[in-house]
Amino acid sequence: xxxxxxxxxQKIKSIQYKSYTAAILITCILIAAHLSFGILGGYxxxxxxxxASFLVEIIMGxxxxxxxxxxxxxxxxxxxxxxxxxxxxxxxxxxxxxLSISSKYVLRYKGRHIWNPSNFGVVAMLILASNSVAVLxxxxxxxxxxxxxxxxxxxxxxxxxxxxxxxxTYVISFLFFAVFRSWITGDPYLxxxxxxxxxxxxxxxxxxxxxPRTTVKAKWGQYAVPFAIAFLEFILRLNEFVYAPxxxxxxxxxxxxxxxxxxxxxxxxxxxxx
Amino acid sequence: MxxxxxxxxxxxxxxxxxxxxxxxxxxxxxxYGVSGGQDEATALKRYGFYLQEVSSxxxxxxxxxxxxxxxxxxxxxPQVASVGASASVADFNNDGWEDIYLTNSRKGTTNAxxxxxxxxxxxxxxxxxxxxxxxxxxxxxxxxSIWGDYDNDGYEDLFVYRWGKPVLFHxxxxxxxxxxxxxxxxxxxxxxxxTAIWFDYDRDGNLDLFMxxxxxxxxxxxHLKTTKIMPESFEYAHNGGRNYLFHNNGDGTFTEVAEQMGxxxxxxxxxxxxxxxxxxxYPDLVVANDYGVDExxxxxxxxxxxxxxxxxxxxxxxxxxxNVTFGDVMNQGNYAIYITNISEPGVLVQGNNLWVxxxxxxxxxxxxxxxxxxxxxxxGGWSYCxxxxxxxxDGFIDLYVANGYVSAKKGTDYWYDFSKIAGGNEKIIxxxxxxxxxxxxxxxxxxxxxxxxxxxxxxxxxxxxxxGGSLKKDSRAVAYADLWNRGVLDVIVANQNGPVSxxxxxxxDDRNWxxxxxxxxxxxxxxxxTQVEIYWNGQRQKQVVSGGSGFSSxxxxxxxxxxxxxxxxxxxxxxxxxxxxxxxxxxxxxxLHKIKEPK
Numbered sequence: 001x002x003x004x005x006x007x008x009x010q011k012i013k014s015i016q017y018k019s020y021t022a023a024i025l026i027t028c029i030l031i032a033a034h035l036s037f038g039i040l041g042g043y044x045x046x047x048x049x050x051x052a053s054f055l056v057e058i059i060m061g062x063x064x065x066x067x068x069x070x071x072x073x074x075x076x077x078x079x080x081x082x083x084x085x086x087x088x089x090x091x092x093x094x095x096x097x098x099l100s101i102s103s104k105y106v107l108r109y110k111g112r113h114i115w116n117p118s119n120f121g122v123v124a125m126l127i128l129a130s131n132s133v134a135v136l137x138x139x140x141x142x143x144x145x146x147x148x149x150x151x152x153x154x155x156x157x158x159x160x161x162x163x164x165x166x167x168x169t170y171v172i173s174f175l176f177f178a179v180f181r182s183w184i185t186g187d188p189y190l191x192x193x194x195x196x197x198x199x200x201x202x203x204x205x206x207x208x209x210x211x212p213r214t215t216v217k218a219k220w221g222q223y224a225v226p227f228a229i230a231f232l233e234f235i236l237r238l239n240e241f242v243y244a245p246x247x248x249x250x251x252x253x254x255x256x257x258x259x260x261x262x263x264x265x266x267x268x269x270x271x272x273x274x
Numbered sequence: 275m276x277x278x279x280x281x282x283x284x285x286x287x288x289x290x291x292x293x294x295x296x297x298x299x300x301x302x303x304x305x306y307g308v309s310g311g312q313d314e315a316t317a318l319k320r321y322g323f324y325l326q327e328v329s330s331x332x333x334x335x336x337x338x339x340x341x342x343x344x345x346x347x348x349x350x351x352p353q354v355a356s357v358g359a360s361a362s363v364a365d366f367n368n369d370g371w372e373d374i375y376l377t378n379s380r381k382g383t384t385n386a387x388x389x390x391x392x393x394x395x396x397x398x399x400x401x402x403x404x405x406x407x408x409x410x411x412x413x414x415x416x417x418x419s420i421w422g423d424y425d426n427d428g429y430e431d432l433f434v435y436r437w438g439k440p441v442l443f444h445x446x447x448x449x450x451x452x453x454x455x456x457x458x459x460x461x462x463x464x465x466x467x468x469t470a471i472w473f474d475y476d477r478d479g480n481l482d483l484f485m486x487x488x489x490x491x492x493x494x495x496x497h498l499k500t501t502k503i504m505p506e507s508f509e510y511a512h513n514g515g516r517n518y519l520f521h522n523n524g525d526g527t528f529t530e531v532a533e534q535m536g537x538x539x540x541x542x543x544x545x546x547x548x549x550x551x552x553x554x555x556y557p558d559l560v561v562a563n564d565y566g567v568d569e570x571x572x573x574x575x576x577x578x579x580x581x582x583x584x585x586x587x588x589x590x591x592x593x594x595x596x597n598v599t600f601g602d603v604m605n606q607g608n609y610a611i612y613i614t615n616i617s618e619p620g621v622l623v624q625g626n627n628l629w630v631x632x633x634x635x636x637x638x639x640x641x642x643x644x645x646x647x648x649x650x651x652x653x654g655g656w657s658y659c660x661x662x663x664x665x666x667x668d669g670f671i672d673l674y675v676a677n678g679y680v681s682a683k684k685g686t687d688y689w690y691d692f693s694k695i696a697g698g699n700e701k702i703i704x705x706x707x708x709x710x711x712x713x714x715x716x717x718x719x720x721x722x723x724x725x726x727x728x729x730x731x732x733x734x735x736x737x738x739x740x741x742g743g744s745l746k747k748d749s750r751a752v753a754y755a756d757l758w759n760r761g762v763l764d765v766i767v768a769n770q771n772g773p774v775s776x777x778x779x780x781x782x783d784d785r786n787w788x789x790x791x792x793x794x795x796x797x798x799x800x801x802x803x804t805q806v807e808i809y810w811n812g813q814r815q816k817q818v819v820s821g822g823s824g825f826s827s828x829x830x831x832x833x834x835x836x837x838x839x840x841x842x843x844x845x846x847x848x849x850x851x852x853x854x855x856x857x858x859x860x861x862x863x864x865x866l867h868k869i870k871e872p873k
Binding site for chain 1: 280284285287288291292294295296298299507510618619620621622623624625644646647652653687689690691693694695697698699700701702703707708709710711
């Protein structure tokens with residue numbers, strides 16, 4: 001019979017660390033940002049966001065799947081909500097988390113959820129509760145070095161889990177479309193690329209558009225989708241949507257997922273028939 | 275079957291979640307909303323007061339003009355040149371009627387001193403008194419003013435802070451003003467100041483002066499050599515103007531002591547106010563900073579100021595502080611601190627702060643909790659000045675909040691461009707040339723001022739839709755004064771790039787009041803810093819004689835308490851800045867008491 005120490009270390013070794021990369025990375029960003037800038041304005045709101053995520057995940061997982069879910073995904077959603085949602089009140093944090101997690105169970109197609117949970121929650125809050133919430137965009141430090149550190153560490157971590165190409169495609173597309181926006185609006189190019197130098201985009205790029213569950217499987221699609229997101233964002237920005245990237249992902253992400261799942265199902269059916 | 279039920283239940287739960295904001299809004303409206311138009315009879319019946327705009331009727335025709343700065347700032351001129359309308363109140367000639375000083379901000383324009391003629395009319399006497407022409411190329415333009423009797427001669431002197439050279443006027447017994455020689459004052463040659471207050475920080479009986487800078491003092495905003503003048507961060511900027519503290523030497527001269535007193539800071543200060551918050555007897559200082567945290571400087575026996583904002587839980591989360599005012603919001607003998615910020619639905623919801631003390635007796639430390647949300651005074655708009663005062667004389671202090679940033683072309687919005695640049699890297703945001711052209715667009719414009727009345731049970735209700743007195747202009751300063759000596763607080767609102775509004779307050783006949791006009795002897799003669807606590811009908815309320823509060827504003831020097839109906843005042847406890855305590859037992863109500871500090 002193996003002793004406790006052996007079992008413990010075996011368990012530690014068996015953990016799939018890659019699947020926790022995002023959780024670890026977002027925690028590091030949060031701690032660094034809060035210690036240096038106090039972005040949370042207290043721990044209660046973050047606690048509420050994470051707590052609500054856990055609660056809804058546990059209940060829904062139990063009801064729908066009959067098992068206790070791994071809470072790492074709920075943790076990322078909760079922490080994303082805690083960082084991204086800006087409100088002087090407490091209830092929007094709980095509501096956004098609850099919406100994010102429950103969307104995974106309710107809004108499904110071919111057995112898969114197609115919206116990135118926190119993206120869904122954030123957009124729902126922006127549309128339904130705009131009097132009470134905003135999204136993190138300007139409430140963080142504007143310093144160069146923390147930004148570079150986060151981009152470097154984030155890029156490395158994402159590269160390790162083989163999703164860097166998604167981030168890179170989006171960033172390059174954003175910078176490319178910024179040239180046209182600057183040309184069309186007459187605003188300085190630096191003004192057009194200014195948003196991507198801020199914290200909102202770090203979270204958006206590293207955690208939302210790369211979410212394995214809600215990104216398409218086809219390699220070419222993983223280039224096409226971020227490009228399409230950047231393109232729609234370009235259109236939305238020309239129409240002065242402050243939170244254009246969230247809306248763009250909200251529309252493009254599920255559409256791409258839907259098309260891929262539909263196509264897959266169709267080809268599988270044809271294969272069976274033939 | 276079971277799975278189907280679960281799916282249906284989950285879907286219903288999801289729909290309920292989606293509907294929650296709408297349901298909450300409906301509940302809020304049902305619970306706290308007001309209905310009906312502006313009607314005097316309804317307002318008096320429901321809320322006990324009604325505000326009527328009377329400025330033209332009483333001869334006040336003042337129009338503020340914004341500064342026209344260096345052409346390099348032209349694309350974003352409206353947002354840079356967005357301040358300067360101010361209002362301060364004093365009885366400058368001691369005739370028993372409150373007068374009003376208003377500032378203008380475009381070069382060549384004049385400031386106004388409206389003398390209260392005591393018959394319901396006002397006359398601009400700034401020219402004949404020598405305090406009108408203060409906006410010029412050489413010295414900059416006015417941003418605000420405060421009154422205080424710095425030489426204890428019994429007449430309120432006038433300090434005008436500018437984006438330029440600050441200036442102190444000695445009041446020559448109400449017959450005119452003489453500019454005090456700069457050599458005597460130690461004032462800087464140039465400072466882009468947006469706040470100043472009088473207070474006697476060392477309790478030596480002479481009023482000292484605090485002044486806070488906004489843009490860095492190295493910039494003459496009319497003659498810029500660089501466009502890198504903007505904040506380095508939207509919420510963590512330290513490249514603003516510095517603070518100044520001028521110690522009054524008691525011989526008509528001042529010495530600048532900010533550094534030795536620990537008040538060095540280069541934040542973007544927009545407002546300040548002082549009162550004794552920790553019971554030490556010395557006035558503490560609160561500074562609201564744009565692009566940064568609120569600062570709470572505890573006065574260590576008049577020897578040093580110690581910023582404990584962070585430790586007191588009110589100085590960690592940065593917002594866009596624009597106002598400081600104190601109020602005993604729950605009639606408990608403690609001051610809450612109200613600091614305004616920015617709230618724009620769906621874009622930036624900072625919420626205003628109402629810092630309510632929650633003393634940690636175990637550790638003996640000062641501690642604050644933000645109860646703005648709980649008390650219903652959180653969501654203003656792009657808020658500037660806020661003032662506490664009992665507008666309906668019901669015994670609980672109410673709150674008037676000025677809102678609106680840039681009201682330009684209707685139906686336009688600069689918020690998208692603003693948020694685009696403000697979230698970016700410091701190198702981008704810091705340089706005005708990177709900011710997109712405003713092209714005549716509004717930015718949080720046409721916002722309505724809020725009038726929140728205190729229900730006495732820990733909640734404020736917004737009633738501007740019924741009681742009059744609200745505006746949809748770019749309001750900046752708010753000052754209260756009893757302009758007709760009736761025992762009520764009338765309201766003066768200074769609007770950026772627009773006419774000043776004076777609201778005559780009609781209070782329900784059954785409401786009572788008591789007023790105090792204090793005069794220091796050992797303490798400074800203006801009695802600034804005096805704590806007054808009234809006990810009546812089993813209640814108590816505390817107020818301080820202020821040397822300036824709010825944004826670019828100063829209320830009347832008198833202290834007014836509303837008493838509600840059927841008042842029986844037990845006593846008034848006065849604690850003078852000298853430390854002397856004075857008790858007035860069973861004072862008569864519905865009258866102004868003139869009280870001199872006992873020797």
